Amino acid sequence: xxxxxxxxxxxxxGSILSDPSYVEANIVKSMYINWGSQNSAIGPxxxxxQLILDQSSGSGAQSKRQFLFGSVEMLIKxxxxxxxxxxxxxxxxxxxxxxxxxxxxxxxxxxxQPYIIHTNIYTQxxxxxxxxxxxxxxxxxxxxxxxxxxxxxxxxxxxxxxPIRVFRNYASEGIGYPNEQGMRVYTxxxxxxxxxxxxxxxxxxxxxxxxxxGFQSFRPRACxxxxxxxxxxCAAQTAANWWTSxxxxxxxxxxLGQMTWVRDNYMIYDYCKxxxxxxxxxxxxxxxxxx
Ligand SMILES: *[C@@H]1O[C@H](CO)[C@@H](O)[C@H](O)[C@H]1NC(C)=O
Ligand SMILES: *[C@@H]1O[C@H](CO)[C@@H](O)[C@H](O)[C@H]1NC(C)=O
Numbered sequence: 001x002x003x004x005x006x007x008x009x010x011x012x013x014g015s016i017l018s019d020p021s022y023v024e025a026n027i028v029k030s031m032y033i034n035w036g037s038q039n040s041a042i043g044p045x046x047x048x049x050q051l052i053l054d055q056s057s058g059s060g061a062q063s064k065r066q067f068l069f070g071s072v073e074m075l076i077k078x079x080x081x082x083x084x085x086x087x088x089x090x091x092x093x094x095x096x097x098x099x100x101x102x103x104x105x106x107x108x109x110x111x112x113q114p115y116i117i118h119t120n121i122y123t124q125x126x127x128x129x130x131x132x133x134x135x136x137x138x139x140x141x142x143x144x145x146x147x148x149x150x151x152x153x154x155x156x157x158x159x160x161x162x163p164i165r166v167f168r169n170y171a172s173e174g175i176g177y178p179n180e181q182g183m184r185v186y187t188x189x190x191x192x193x194x195x196x197x198x199x200x201x202x203x204x205x206x207x208x209x210x211x212x213x214g215f216q217s218f219r220p221r222a223c224x225x226x227x228x229x230x231x232x233x234c235a236a237q238t239a240a241n242w243w244t245s246x247x248x249x250x251x252x253x254x255x256l257g258q259m260t261w262v263r264d265n266y267m268i269y270d271y272c273k274x275x276x277x278x279x280x281x282x283x284x285x286x287x288x289x290x291x
Contacts, residue, residue, distance in 0.1 A: 027061075027218040035060040035188065039210075047216050051189040053079075053086055054210040060089075060188030063220065067092070068182050068234040070222025070243050073147040076106075076187075077214040078115060080140035083108025085193030085204035088213040090146055092183040098125040100178035102155055104146050106139065107196040108211075115139055116268065119157050121167050123176025129283065131165050132269035133262065143216060151243040152179055152235045156251065163251055163259040164266075166291045175285050179235065182225025189213050256291060 028046040036059030039052040051059045074090055086108040093101040101122035106115055117133040137144065137160070147158040155167040155178065171177040189211065193204045223234035223241065237244045251259065271277070272286035 027216060030065065030218060030220065031061045031063050031185070031187075033059065034062045034186075047218075049187070049215045050212055051088070051187060051215065052210045052212050053189045053191060055206050058188060058190035060186060060190075061215075062187075063185040063218075065220070066094075066182030066184050066225035067220055067222035068179070068225045068230050069151050069241070070220065070234075071147060071149045072185055072222055073145065073217065073219040074185075074187070074215055075143035075145055075217045076139075077141075077143045078106050078139045079108055079189070079211040079213050082111040082205050082208045083115070083140075083211060084110045084197040084202040085191065086189060086211050087192040087196050088187075088189045090185075090187050090215075092148060092185055093122075094178075094181035094183045096125075100124065100181045100183060101127070102148050102150065102157075102178065102183070104148070104157065106213075107192070109197060110202060117159065117164070119165050121155060121178070123178055126176055128271060129167070129285075130269060130271050131267065133159075133164055133266045134268055135159070136262070136266055143214065149243070149248070150178065151248050153249040159262075162262055163255050164262045166251065166259070167285070168288065168290065170285055170288055173284070173288075175283075175288075180231050182227075182230060185218070185220060187215055251291060259291070 026047050027049050028042055031049070033040050036057040039054065039057050039059040040061070041050040042048065049061060051061070072092060076088070076090060078088055079086055088106040089103065091101060091103040093099060099122060103120040105118040107118055109115055114134045117135055118130060120127055120130045145160050149156045149158060153169050156163050157165040169177040169179065171179065191204055194200045223230065234241065235244065272282050275282060
């Protein structure tokens with residue numbers, strides 16, 4: 001009897017363990033607090049993290065592991081009410097002067113007015129590629145799904161499974177792409193009232209503190225970075241590296257339609273259209289097919 005049951009159990013565990021991208025959602029197991037521990041709280045359960053900002057400090061957490069390619073998923077509930085001047089961040093980043101970084105940042109606003117979903121990407125230390133959106137839902141009334149998906153051909157930012165932005169790999173044409181550095185996942189909440197709300201005009205109202213953002217169901221289904229060997233290993237087209245399958249090299253027709261809807265109706269800033277800022281010379285990727 002015992003043996004008959006044992007065999008299928010071992011088979012299931014065997015296949016889970018051999019899948020390099022299998023990770024159960026458990027924020028406490030895969031992240032730790034790296035800033036303002038007195039302003040953070042875990043729970044309820046082991047898959048929920050609260051980050052708090054008050055006049056004494058903000059707070060933040062980071063993943064224990066580094067990743068290169070895959071999908072990194074987090075459910076986030078933003079600060080309700082008057083959140084002007086606060087920024088809640090969720091991003092991937094490597095270290096050093098020539099670092100890569102893929103960002104989601106949420107810029108608060110005064111009560112009842114829309115947040116800004118701010119996205120950016122740095123490659124080998126070069127950023128200035130912001131695109132911003134208003135949410136089409138209330139991001140403070142519950143947890144919403146913010147997912148960064150990236151592979152050797154493109155980075156895609158998803159909000160509740162709708163793609164909002166794509167950054168394609170044009171490294172062969174000398175345009176930076178994040179494909180050679182392992183990145184950790186970071187979350188934080190901080191006082192950004194010198195720039196966040198209307199360019200710094202609206203200050204944080206500390207009488208509304210503490211400001212609290214909730215994070216749960218962190219799920220990195222991504223290639224674990226083990227140093228330089230990962231540059232080829234994580235990009236290899238194998239079944240285990242599901243992110244390299246052709247299905248993920250370009251958005252499907254229906255996903256493209258969803259993204260067009262978001263961008264037509266909710267996009268409020270695009271660096272590729274900001275000729276004034278770049279003195280008429282927007283960055284080179286702006287003149288390539290973007291999706
Ligand atoms: C979050 O969105 C990603 C990308 O669309 C999707 O793969 C994932 O299943 C979603 N997760 C949840 C918990 O809805
Ligand atoms: C705050 O909301 C107002 C009204 O919708 C809008 O004009 C302003 O741009 C918003 N500011 C930010 C930082 O979202």
